[in-house]
C-alpha cells in the first residue's frame with residue numbers, strides 16, 4: 001500500500017479522498033491555488049503545497065506544478081478526484097513517467113474512451129446498442145446535412161472530446177443545422193481544444209441511467225448497479241438516485257452485463273461509469289464512459305456497502321478485488337441532491353461570497369459530503385457545487401421524505417443556494433411518482 005498520496009483537486013471531492021486515505025492509514029498531500037489557502041482540503045491534509053494562482057489553468061490544471069509538488073513531498077501516487085485533470089491522459093502519462101502511480105484506469109483506456117467517437121465504435125462492434133448517428137467525425141456542413149436527413153430530425157451534435165454537458169447542440173430541423181454546426185464546432189474547440197464533432201439521433205424523453213463499474217488490474221470487473229440521473233438542468237445533473245425507478249431486476253442485469261462487457265473490451269480497471277440513455281420503451285443505448293470517480297458515487301456506496309474511493313486506492317496499489325458479482329447485494333434506496341451556490345430565481349446565477357453560518361443536516365441514513373464552514377468564502381473561479389446531501393432508507397418514498405427533512409434543516413447563510421429549489425422538485429408530483437426524464441425540468445420552465 002502507498003504511504004503518501006497527493007490529491008490533485010479541491011473542494012468536497014478532495015475532502016472525500018482525504019477521508020479514504022486516512023481510513024487506510026495513508027498520509028495526504030493537498031494542492032491549492034493561492035486564493036484557496038483557507039479551503040477545507042488544505043486544512044485537513046497532512047501537508048499542502050501551493051501550485052499557482054487562482055486561474056485553474058495556472059493551478060489545478062497545471063501538470064508541471066502538480067508533479068513538482070509530488071517530487072517535493074515524496075508522494076507515491078496521485079488521486080485526481082473528478083473534474084480538472086481526472087480524465088486527462090497526458091496527465092496520467094506524465095505522472096507515470098515521473099514514477100508516480102496514477103489512481104485511475106490505464107493511460108490507454110483514458111485516452112481511448114476520451115474519444116467519444118472511438119468509444120462508440122468499439123461498443124457497437126461488441127454488440128451493445130448505441131444511439132443511431134454518424135459513423136465518425138463530421139467535418140463539413142454538407143456531411144452534417146446528409147447524416148441528419150438520413151437519421152431524421154431532431155438530432156444532437158456532440159463534441160468528440162466533450163464532457164460536463166458542454167458543446168452539445170440540439171437541432172430540430174434543416175434550417176437550424178448550419179448555425180448549430182458552427183456553434184458546436186467552435187464551442188468544442190474553445191472548451192476541449194478539439195473541434196471534432198459527431199451527430200446522433202436525438203432520443204425523445206430518455207432517462208439518463210448509468211452503471212458504476214469497478215475493475216482490478218487482473219481483469220476482474222464488477223458492476224455496482226445503476227444510478228438514475230434524469231433530473232438535469234441544461235445537461236447537468238441535479239438529483240441522482242439508485243436504484244432507478246425505471247429499472248427492474250431483469251433490465252439491471254442487462255445494463256450491468258453490457259457495462260462489464262464494455263469495460264472488459266478496453267482492459268478497464270479502477271472505478272468508472274458507463275452512461276446510457278433509456279428510451280420510453282426501455283431500450284438502452286450507450287452514451288459514454290467516464291474514466292474517473294463520479295460526483296454521485298456516494299449513493300452507490302450507500303446501497304452497495306462498497307467504498308468506491310478506498311477501492312480505487314486499493315486497486316491502484318495492486319490489490320485484487322475480493323468481492324464477486326454474486327456476493328453483491330444492493331439494499332434500500334439512496335438519493336443525492338447537489339447543493340449549488342446560485343440564485344435559481346435569477347436564472348441560476350452563481351452566488352459566490354462568504355458563508356456566514358452553516359448547519360449541516362445529520363441523522364440516521366444522512367450523509368453530507370462538502371467542504372464548507374462558517375466564514376468560508378465560496379470562490380467564483382471554481383465549480384459552484386458546495387455540498388452533496390445523500391440519504392439512505394429502505395424505500396424510495398422514505399428516502400424522499402428523509403431528503404425533504406434534511407434539506408429543510410440545512411442552513412447556509414450569507415450566500416444564496418438552490419436548497420429551496422431542490423425542495424420544490426422533491427415535492428413535484430411527477431418526481432414523487434418516479435416519472436422523470438431528462439426534459440423534466442425544462443418542461444417546468446427551468
Ligand code: ADP
Nearest residue numbers: 131162163164165166200201202203208235438
Ligand atoms: P457529456 O460528455 O457532456 O457528459 P453526454 O454524451 O454524456 O455528454 O451527454 C450529456 C447529456 O446530454 C446526457 O445526460 C443527456 O441528458 C443528453 N444527451 C446526450 N445524447 C443524447 C441523445 N442522443 N438524445 C437525447 N439526449 C442526449
Ligand code: ADP
Nearest residue numbers: 009010011012013082083084164294295296383
Ligand atoms: P459526473 O461526475 O456525474 O459526470 P459532472 O459532469 O458534474 O458529474 O462532473 C464533472 C464536473 O465536476 C466537472 O465538469 C467540473 O465542473 C466539476 N468539478 C470539478 N472539480 C470539482 C470538485 N472539486 N468537486 C466537485 N465537482 C467538481
Ligand code: MG
Nearest residue numbers: 164165275288
Ligand atoms: Mg456524460
